[in-house]
Amino acid sequence: MIRIGILGYGNIGRGIEAAVAAAPDMELAAIFTRRDPASVAVKTPGAPVVNVADLEAWTDKVDVMMLCGGSATDLPEQTPAYAKLFNVIDSFDTHAKIPEHFANVDKAAKESGHLGMISGGWDPGMFSLNRLYANAILPNGSDYTFWGKGISQGHSDAVRRIEGVADAKQYTIPVESALEQVRSGSNPELTTRQKHTRECFVVLKDGADAAAVEKAIKEMPNYFDEYDTTVHFISQEELNEKHSAMPHGGFVLRTGSTGWDNENKHVIEYSLKLDSNPEFTGSVLVAYARAICKMAAEGQTGCVTVFDVAPKYLSPESNEYLRAHML
Amino acid sequence: MIRIGILGYGNIGRGIEAAVAAAPDMELAAIFTRRDPASVAVKTPGAPVVNVADLEAWTDKVDVMMLCGGSATDLPEQTPAYAKLFNVIDSFDTHAKIPEHFANVDKAAKESGHLGMISGGWDPGMFSLNRLYANAILPNGSDYTFWGKGISQGHSDAVRRIEGVADAKQYTIPVESALEQVRSGSNPELTTRQKHTRECFVVLKDGADAAAVEKAIKEMPNYFDEYDTTVHFISQEELNEKHSAMPHGGFVLRTGSTGWDNENKHVIEYSLKLDSNPEFTGSVLVAYARAICKMAAEGQTGCVTVFDVAPKYLSPESNEYLRAHML
Numbered sequence: 001m002i003r004i005g006i007l008g009y010g011n012i013g014r015g016i017e018a019a020v021a022a023a024p025d026m027e028l029a030a031i032f033t034r035r036d037p038a039s040v041a042v043k044t045p046g047a048p049v050v051n052v053a054d055l056e057a058w059t060d061k062v063d064v065m066m067l068c069g070g071s072a073t074d075l076p077e078q079t080p081a082y083a084k085l086f087n088v089i090d091s092f093d094t095h096a097k098i099p100e101h102f103a104n105v106d107k108a109a110k111e112s113g114h115l116g117m118i119s120g121g122w123d124p125g126m127f128s129l130n131r132l133y134a135n136a137i138l139p140n141g142s143d144y145t146f147w148g149k150g151i152s153q154g155h156s157d158a159v160r161r162i163e164g165v166a167d168a169k170q171y172t173i174p175v176e177s178a179l180e181q182v183r184s185g186s187n188p189e190l191t192t193r194q195k196h197t198r199e200c201f202v203v204l205k206d207g208a209d210a211a212a213v214e215k216a217i218k219e220m221p222n223y224f225d226e227y228d229t230t231v232h233f234i235s236q237e238e239l240n241e242k243h244s245a246m247p248h249g250g251f252v253l254r255t256g257s258t259g260w261d262n263e264n265k266h267v268i269e270y271s272l273k274l275d276s277n278p279e280f281t282g283s284v285l286v287a288y289a290r291a292i293c294k295m296a297a298e299g300q301t302g303c304v305t306v307f308d309v310a311p312k313y314l315s316p317e318s319n320e321y322l323r324a325h326m327l
Numbered sequence: 328m329i330r331i332g333i334l335g336y337g338n339i340g341r342g343i344e345a346a347v348a349a350a351p352d353m354e355l356a357a358i359f360t361r362r363d364p365a366s367v368a369v370k371t372p373g374a375p376v377v378n379v380a381d382l383e384a385w386t387d388k389v390d391v392m393m394l395c396g397g398s399a400t401d402l403p404e405q406t407p408a409y410a411k412l413f414n415v416i417d418s419f420d421t422h423a424k425i426p427e428h429f430a431n432v433d434k435a436a437k438e439s440g441h442l443g444m445i446s447g448g449w450d451p452g453m454f455s456l457n458r459l460y461a462n463a464i465l466p467n468g469s470d471y472t473f474w475g476k477g478i479s480q481g482h483s484d485a486v487r488r489i490e491g492v493a494d495a496k497q498y499t500i501p502v503e504s505a506l507e508q509v510r511s512g513s514n515p516e517l518t519t520r521q522k523h524t525r526e527c528f529v530v531l532k533d534g535a536d537a538a539a540v541e542k543a544i545k546e547m548p549n550y551f552d553e554y555d556t557t558v559h560f561i562s563q564e565e566l567n568e569k570h571s572a573m574p575h576g577g578f579v580l581r582t583g584s585t586g587w588d589n590e591n592k593h594v595i596e597y598s599l600k601l602d603s604n605p606e607f608t609g610s611v612l613v614a615y616a617r618a619i620c621k622m623a624a625e626g627q628t629g630c631v632t633v634f635d636v637a638p639k640y641l642s643p644e645s646n647e648y649l650r651a652h653m654l
Contacts, residue, residue, distance in 0.1 A: 018586055022466055043587060099651050119654055126460070127654045129638055130597075133453070135653070136614040136641035137607070139349055183600075258610055259345055260370060264602035269459075273510075275591035280464070283585055287463040307649050311456055312461035312634040322634050324426050326462070327446055327455045 003029040009067030015282025080108040106303035130270040134254035141256020145172035150248025164208030248277035330356040335395030342609025364492035384469020433630035457597040461581035477575025491535030575604035
């Protein structure tokens with residue numbers, strides 16, 4: 001059994017916990033938290049909850065440590081630090097800082113003889129893989145990524161920071177007609193506004209000015225000003241009742257052509273439709289934990305990404321079984 | 328530059344030739360044929376055409392030999408034989424015989440220090456990969472594969488063997504309502520008849536009995552008897568004009584659930600829409616030739632499949648570039 005440690009018990013941590021319970025070849029070693037362990041109620045019967053201060057005592061009881069902190073401040077510190085003690089996986093998603101983060105984790109993991117993987121999940125992660133496969137197959141073509149329909153945590157947070165807003169959820173929605181244009185192979189050039197719309201459900205504080213809030217949302221630089229945004233004002237009860245789930249998903253397409261005169265067109269499409277973004281993300285990370293464990297057992301050290309992991313390592317089945325039943 | 332040899336100059340061989348021409352890091356070393364080389368006109372300016380009898384003289388002029396024979400009789404002989412001389416790739420697609428073929432190629436390639444890959448293309452190939460990834464992520468779920476709309480070579484051949492048939496093409500067509508049922512996450516159990524229909528365009532020989540031909544098609548065991556089949560009788564001119572292209576494609580879906588009570592549903596879908604089946608297949612094989620070349624340079628020998636190949640090897644870009652731009 002592969003022994004999984006989970007550091008951080010938020011949405012992703014809970015998603016990983018459920019995925020470990022569903023895996024035939026894994027067990028939860030412990031959940032590590034910065035909080036008082038006595039205050040954390042976990043779902044797995046009998047699973048230890050341990051304060052991060054005591055983490056070093058677990059180095060030979062955990063095969064892969066799943067790091068569930070945030071990309072802004074937690075992971076740039078945590079992943080290199082814990083790669084000195086464990087094989088690790090994170091879901092670092094600050095695209096611009098991936099090269100720097102990779103270098104830091106690679107150095108720490110190589111020095112200590114561990115294997116680390118960064119930027120797992122579905123984007124970065126499964127969407128990245130599909131971009132790479134499709135680009136390698138169709139060098140002459142164009143890439144398109146659409147996200148949603150789903151809750152964007154970052155945009156929801158941005159709305160909640162506006163004065164007069166008590167609570168809010170923001171949905172990113174792909175524009176169906178743009179998707180159809182891409183699928184037709186017409187290779188359109190699409191602006192930000194043409195690809196996605198945004199829809200906000202907002203609870204106002206008592207006495208707040210709805211018109212001012214709506215204006216502040218729609219004109220917010222980077223987050224909303226380049227999009228067509230719809231704002232709905234609703235009660236906290238309605239927000240809780242109808243918008244507490246965490247659906248997400250999206251589409252990765254590559255259209256391209258082959259032939260001596262580029263006369264033949266092709267469309268490669270990968271899509272996800274997810275009821276629970278954190279549970280699906282946790283499920284991807286757990287499959288990669290299996291891979292990291294096997295690759296570390298083969299002697300690999302340093303940092304890898306989804307690009308470096310041969311697909312066979314993700315499955316609990318033998319290579320013989322995979323060839324006979326899935327090829 | 329990676330030097331590619333092509334053995335067999337049929338549809339797939341020509342698809343590979345076009346893909347090599349489109350690759351920034353490859354060149355065509357030679358095309359090998361069982362025919363008289365003087366009778367074979369190839370598209371690549373200046374490319375040598377060589378009789379297979381002279382193949383051994385090319386062992387240090389070809390980095391990867393692409394084997395384009397048929398799965399029934401050619402490849403079971405050719406792939407192990409040529410793996411003694413070259414790194415090789417084939418698109419062997421007789422699913423039931425993959426374990427045996429793998430063992431034969433593995434033995435020959437290991438003994439001679441070469442690397443071979445079998446069963447490349449899109450099914451087996453990209454569809455297999457998507458089945459594996461999706462199964463690893465969602466262990467609790469169901470797999471669905473739909474093919475088409477596209478020309479099935481095997482079914483077209485079967486129709487052409489019927490008495491009274493001069494020529495024919497057969498299209499495999501996925502049933503849209505079945506696809507929609509699967510996408511809804513309702514996890515349907517679908518019969519063969521519910522998943523695909525078949526459509527035949529048939530040119531009759533002079534004096535042939537159309538009703539008898541239609542009956543023979545629709546009742547043909549294994550090929551047609553389990554499907555709803557439509558038969559159209561047309562002229563040879565119309566067949567040549569409207570049905571000479573080789574489109575194909577299909578859909579690989581996995582639907583599954585996560586959560587402690589399996590309360591969250593997810594749909595993973597991969598699809599291909601291809602104007603030219605052989606050119607797309609050739610493009611996949613050429614990306615894997617790049618991978619095989621790099622993996623052989625790292626010292627790997629024996630037989631592999633798409634499951635064993637880390638995605639990074641497929642791209643002409645550096646690992647640093649891929650992490651910075653595609654992750």
